[in-house]
Amino acid sequence: MPETDSEADARYYRLATPAGREVTVRLDETTVVLQLPGHRPLVLDHDEAWAAWACFTDALDFPENAPEWVGPTIIPTDAEGRPLPAAAPAVSA
Structure with a gap:
């Protein structure tokens, strides 16, 4: 069970590399946490x-040079891996 409202509202984005290493990004209202296998989380x-x-976008020439295994959309999930609806677009003031 999530410990805080921030954790309850967190969205997880996961993508496996061709070598099977899963990269995870956790997004909440204030932070983005990047987790790479074998490394400490980057907050x-x-x-x-x-x-x-x-x-990253400029350095990797995205989307022109993205490999085929990088799809156009990653479906967000909750902490247990259950799919979540797409995030609402941000509203500018």
Whole structure:
């Protein structure tokens, strides 16, 4: 059972590499946690996560050079792996 409201509202995004290593991203209202097999979790605030995303996107020439195993959409789940509906779009002020 989740310990806090933040954990209860967390969304998990998982993708396995061709070698079978699962990469997991946990997203809640304040943080993004990147978990790679064999490494400590990397905890980012949303601004840091957006900066990392922008760097990865440019460095890897996404989406033009994305490998076929990287699909267009990753279905979010809860902590137990149950699918969640798509996140509502962010509203700008």
